[in-house]
Amino acid sequence: MSELFASGHAADIILAVLFIEAIWLWRRGWKARDLLGLLGPAALIVLGLRAALVGADWPWIAIPLALALPLHLVDLANRK
Template sequence: MTIIAIEYVWLVRVGGWKNTDAVLRLSPGIMMLIALRAALAGQEWYWIALPLLVSFPLHLADIARHR
């Protein structure tokens, strides 16, 4: 998660991105990392499926915003 925080700061400060654009761009990946962490920790299936389910609408929102 530290790498994603560094990437966020870089996108906003160096890249000149708006906060909303940077958050929408990074959110699906964050959700997939949370799902991966749950899978590697041996959590129940719903703790893996829920972040994956949330990542898809976030991805669609990012695509819609950049069209």
């Protein structure tokens, strides 16, 4: 189990589940813009997690985490 996390494959599994969820929701009529707002921040956070798990330099961790917040805020603004 520790190899699953040390290799970053745990994050890959989460990203695959997010992708499957996006397809499932898209086939049920969700617009791509709404899916990006809903699942985009989660995918960016998981990318930051993956970078941290594999020991990447700090910018590879910080950039996806920093991009998740504005995308989340745009999604919240669009929901009003």
